[in-house]
Amino acid sequence: MVALVSLGFFTLLACIITYFGYRMYARPGRIYEHLGDAALPALDKAGGDTVGLPVRVLQTIGQAVPGTPEDASIVRRDLIAAGYRSDSAVTIFFGIRVLACAALILVGIALRTYVISNFVLGIVVIVACGFAGWFGPSFVLESLAASRQDRLRKALPDALDLMVVCVEAGLGLDQAMQQVAKELALTHRELCEEFALVNLEIRAGKRRMEALRTLAERTGEAEIRKLVALLVQTDRFGTSIAESLRTHSEFMRTRRRQEAEERAGKVGVKLVFPIFFCILPSMLVVTAGPGILQVVKYLFPLMKGFHAP
Numbered sequence: 001m002v003a004l005v006s007l008g009f010f011t012l013l014a015c016i017i018t019y020f021g022y023r024m025y026a027r028p029g030r031i032y033e034h035l036g037d038a039a040l041p042a043l044d045k046a047g048g049d050t051v052g053l054p055v056r057v058l059q060t061i062g063q064a065v066p067g068t069p070e071d072a073s074i075v076r077r078d079l080i081a082a083g084y085r086s087d088s089a090v091t092i093f094f095g096i097r098v099l100a101c102a103a104l105i106l107v108g109i110a111l112r113t114y115v116i117s118n119f120v121l122g123i124v125v126i127v128a129c130g131f132a133g134w135f136g137p138s139f140v141l142e143s144l145a146a147s148r149q150d151r152l153r154k155a156l157p158d159a160l161d162l163m164v165v166c167v168e169a170g171l172g173l174d175q176a177m178q179q180v181a182k183e184l185a186l187t188h189r190e191l192c193e194e195f196a197l198v199n200l201e202i203r204a205g206k207r208r209m210e211a212l213r214t215l216a217e218r219t220g221e222a223e224i225r226k227l228v229a230l231l232v233q234t235d236r237f238g239t240s241i242a243e244s245l246r247t248h249s250e251f252m253r254t255r256r257r258q259e260a261e262e263r264a265g266k267v268g269v270k271l272v273f274p275i276f277f278c279i280l281p282s283m284l285v286v287t288a289g290p291g292i293l294q295v296v297k298y299l300f301p302l303m304k305g306f307h308a309p
Contacts (some may be wrong), residue, residue: 025148055088058095065094078138081145081220083190093137123201148190149221156189156223157256159195160249172229174202194219209235225254 034247079089108129166176181195201211216228234244
């Protein structure tokens with residue numbers, strides 16, 4: 001029975017993945033090949049209807065979840081740090097959390113019914129599955145935000161070098177950020193999107209320093225906060241922007257090299273436990289195993305031959 005339930009879950013998941021993969025990737029790709037680039041906007045509109053129903057379902061479920069504005073603001077901050085800026089992102093996240101919780105509770109009930117015979121252990125498994133379904137999306141979201149922040153941090157030295165070139169060529173800071181967002185759009189997409197948002201906010205009438213502080217709050221990355229503080233101090237005291245950016249870029253590269261050396265220095269200590277528990281036992285079996293077998297083969301019969309007087 002357990003095999004049938006597992007096979008059913010696997011078949012259902014495979015059918016869902018195949019359906020959405022065909023509707024969202026394979027079929028639009030064929031249409032792109034037949035119609036060309038001119039049909040891309042129309043296809044984007046048509047593709048919105050394909051994903052509209054699941055999104056609307058998640059929004060409906062998420063809107064029914066009770067919550068406080070503080071929790072919603074925290075979730076929105078994490079979503080923005082992970083790169084999800086849509087107005088409906090919070091309700092969709094709550095909907096995903098509810099669906100994940102319900103699905104894992106059903107899995108826990110199935111395990112309690114067909115696999116686990118102990119009543120108390122079955123209740124514990126159901127509760128644990130519910131907690132995993134409720135808090136699991138939050139851990140995934142934090143992981144996505146941390147991964148995006150890491151990509152932003154690694155992209156900063158290259159962006160700063162290009163900003164130095166643009167500033168020394170006579171461009172202002174706003175135009176330099178716009179040029180960086182244009183030139184590095186393929187290699188460092190996340191950082192270019194953030195710089196483009198800063199330029200849009202400045203064009204909308206927000207002060208440059210406020211837009212930069214919003215950038216630091218939006219990304220949540222410590223290196224970007226340092227860069228924003230550097231630009232604010234440079235603008236306040238009237239020092240050279242190019243020299244400040246060059247110095248900060250060199251500092252970031254030096255710090256990255258030092259962090260790499262620090263991680264390399266910790267490798268020896270981290271390898272102690274795998275060597276002691278995984279490699280050393282196998283080496284002992286290979287080296288001392290034949291000797292132990294010979295001792296067992298010849299010494300034990302001799303010991304049986306001795307009789308106490």
